[in-house]
Amino acid sequence: VPKQIILAAHFPGVNNTTVWSDPRAGSQIDFDSFEYLARTAERGKFDFFFLAEGLRLREQRGLIHDLDVVGRPDTLTVLTALAAVTTHLGLAGTLNATYHEPYELARRLATLDHLSGGRAAWNVVTSPGAFFGENFRRGGFLDHADRYVRLGEFIETARKLWDSDGGEFAIRNGQFDIKGRFGVPRSPRGHPIILQAGDSGGGRELAARHSDAIFSRHHQIDDARQFYRDIKDRLPAYGRREDSLKIIPGVSYVLGDSDADAQEKAHHIRRRQVSPQTAILLLEQLWNTDLSGYDAEGPLPDIDPVLDDDDTIIKGRAGMYPDRLRTAAEWRARAEAKNLSIRDLIIEVTGRQNFIGTAARVAEQLNEYVQTDACDGFILVPHLTPAGLDDFVDQVVPLLQERGVFRTEYSGTTLRDNLGLS
């Protein structure tokens, strides 16, 4: 029996990869949009739906980043409402371990797990730093060095609360000192599923120890295989089997009637994802200085990036460029060699779709990734809200089913059943 592919639907998020200028783009906040994508995913027999969390509007040049979508919902409130309009689909969301507390979050997650019949999943992240902290009681209290300590102890604490099964608890570790009675009995399958995205050595080790799945960022097949091997090799130390932790990269795709048609569509989408204003803003995130005087259709700046990572021009986005000077030199060389404008270059270096082609080609590539252990499945990130996965469900899913690598019916009712996890 070939490996079965895991598929998840990511609600289009805050980044410029979501195209709002398309006439088909719907509301980012109306419940109809969430319901539509969730129903589409369930129609396609997907494993789960995924929703990210917004803790503060991002800022650039000291102003609200007004090309970002504004108005992001509370993760668990949306997921619990989606439990009312779906029956088998897992309901996964990001909830930040820095700015939540274990008792309250464990209670809300367990509530979702009960009210959905065992379909809850929690993507655990941390956000050190003062920018997000300004929206919360404790401020930016967490040192960068302590982020994995917090994350690990938060997960351990939540699991103890769930295991207390409505009874007394007393938990003391470096981050938490809590006691009382946890008012929620164990949910249908014990604990919600735990996802994690950490990619550094510390993050990988924590994932190997605590997580059921990894929301990975490794897309290139060789790189993805290395990451997969690295993670799976860490599992025996924790007494875990290889198939007890699923690796699921976030990916995007473009379908066409022919491969050439798909390439043309992909190029068109990229131009919409990177408007002239977006190109300048993304360039500023590397250059770390105001470039609003530059023409997006003109050449790259001849000044050097500003190397002050304590005071970045973009606030609320994780650091993407560990070596600004080197990346800038690479971008300049590339732009000069191919005579690219700022916008052309940004289109090339950011947001390239991972799978482009006919439905048959995309199905074949996805399957190759999974069968050759580059990953266990995919979190699909559509570029349109809310109908961005319609073509995938209509065209690619049937081909995967024909190959015998994707379910034709749900075999159980919980997310653990979907993922094949005990």
Next chain:
Amino acid sequence: MTLNLGVALSGDSFAADDWIAQVRRADEAGIDFVTFEDTFGRHGPDAVLVASRVAPLTRHIGLIPVATTTHTEPFHLSTALATLDWVSRGRAGWQVRVSGDPAEAALLGRRAPQGQPVVAALAHGPQVWDHLDADVLFVTPADADDAARKVRKILPEKKVFADIRVGGRVPTGAATFNGTSIQLADLIQNWWIVAGVDGFRLRVSDVSDISQLVAELRRRGLFQPSGHRTLRDRLGLPVAVNRYQEAGRA
């Protein structure tokens, strides 16, 4: 015109169908709203999420969960309630509750709040001080002896602050001080050490007027900024005890 009817739901079921049946029945009966009981530490599901769970399956009825504000993050709670308004298409409400039970604070851990806000009151006249139900009293002594007299009249667990008007520009009932920052520092030192005043409230038209005074007090080692996070801790007041706590448990 019609009167409005609401129904209070106080169950602790974790079965979605129980809640759906109840709320649908109320919706079909034309009830205006249901409230969903909750407390921070109870046995039962989170009420905001219960309301979210039934929202897509009901049409008209208002959904008003109880949500406790004492320990929750205002950002998360306000986002959750606004999101409930979206998923119910404009039918959300919020019954506000605070938590005064120390056992509920223990669920959140060592960062317990100060219990209640600090209550401060003016005591400029010849009141019977002990009966004032306040943590901090502002008095207006004429001199060090008068300050000592006033301090003696007040229960020792309360904090006594002398009100002093610095400069003549602020119309208040407080004693007015005219002089140099050094002289004012002398007065403060004297009233603090000799008369037993706990602190001073300086009435100024501009906070920058006291920068020299603060520098002088710091130089003398009399004043230093506090690292405490709560006002009760800064003032040396104990965490407030909930007066209903014993009665509620009996």
